Amino acid sequence: MNTFEQIISKVESYETIIIHRHVRPDPDAFGSQFGLKRFLQARYPEKQIFAVGEMEPSLAFMGTLNQVDDQTYQDALVIVCDTANAPRVDDERFNKGQVLIKIDHHPPVDQYAEINYVDTDASSTSEIIYQMIEAVDGLSQMNASIASALYLGIVGDTGRFLFNNTTPRTLAIASALLTYDIEHTALLNQLGEKDPHLMPFQGYVLQNFVLEDNGFCYVKITKDVLATYNVSASEASLFVNTIADLKGLKVWVFAVDEGSEIRCRIRSKGIVINDVAADFGGGGHPNASGVSVGDWDAFEQLATQLRAKAQ
Structure with missing residues (x-):
């Protein structure tokens, strides 16, 4: 059977x-x-x-x-x-x-x-x-x-x-x-579809991503940004692929401060990144994973490992 x-x-x-x-x-x-x-x-x-x-x-x-x-x-x-x-x-x-x-x-x-x-x-x-x-x-x-x-x-x-x-x-x-x-x-x-009130937040994402020369990119969404744009953490997560069409992009992480934790959604183009997510207690697919970290210092440690993946 x-x-x-x-x-x-x-x-x-x-x-x-x-x-x-x-x-x-x-x-x-x-x-x-x-x-x-x-x-x-x-x-x-x-x-x-x-x-x-x-x-x-x-x-x-x-x-x-x-x-x-x-x-x-x-x-x-x-x-x-x-x-x-x-x-x-x-x-x-x-x-x-x-x-x-x-x-x-x-x-x-x-x-x-x-x-x-x-x-x-x-x-x-x-x-x-x-x-x-x-x-x-x-x-x-x-x-x-x-x-x-x-x-x-x-x-x-x-x-x-x-x-x-x-x-x-x-x-x-x-x-x-x-x-x-x-x-x-x-x-x-x-x-x-996205509610019209979310469009200014999308503009923020497009103006505040950081794309490095090696193809690593990150977006940091802090609690004050969520408050400014009247966006919930779950609504913010809808924009993880907003920057996916950037030329030269290899690995990116979209980090949202949810209050008790910083939820990091990790994506890549053909580069395995779920092993890095697993190192920080997360997981997922080779090119699409997620992990939560406790603070922005821990996020920087995560970013360092992901940055090395894009080399």
Whole structure:
């Protein structure tokens, strides 16, 4: 029995399934979570299927989350999507169910579940969910709602198919999802929309990045900058790729002071940087990672290691 069959076998054994994903959700976190929820609802209409966690306002158009009480976990199967390590799971009750399943595409640094399906060759966890649906003869249950969620997840994690994690398989799956008459142009417009009040902040980012001769670049967003532009830390993070088109750019870090920590989003063009993130307690993909540091002195240490990567 392969792992997809194991997952579906467990699903069929439980009347209640609760689906989690990581904190600070991105399109793939929601895409895989909502796509899986909607598929299971279509295939098993008699079961209770929940998607839980905190909502990210900029992605609220992707779906609605459920409120689940503690007692519901007692007899539940829990599935965590798109989350490499347990501390990053949104809602710590994820380990209160009877069985825990992990479905992910990040490097497997923490196999925290009883069943762990990890495919680091997949562009996204949404891509994996599609593969699972296909593998268990579930395409007859596919519909536009499921396809829309998975498509947005793939688009998000591939940077609209610009990142080097885009493979022929990725494009084939995206093409298949488009056959379900999803309104992909409208969806992409929604995914890229930003509230007008954020545009002055984008101007700040474009005027205050520091690009060094070796191709290393950094942006530092302090608490006073957030206050000046009336921007939350999560809203600021939407601009991590604002400088991605800079000529000569190799490695960049977008650092936002969130009060209790400085959240650093690290990106690169073909240079492995997740090892540096791991050195500071973070992780992620070879060219897209994240880490939190305690203060700006620690940020400078991180920047020093990333600067060396760009040499």
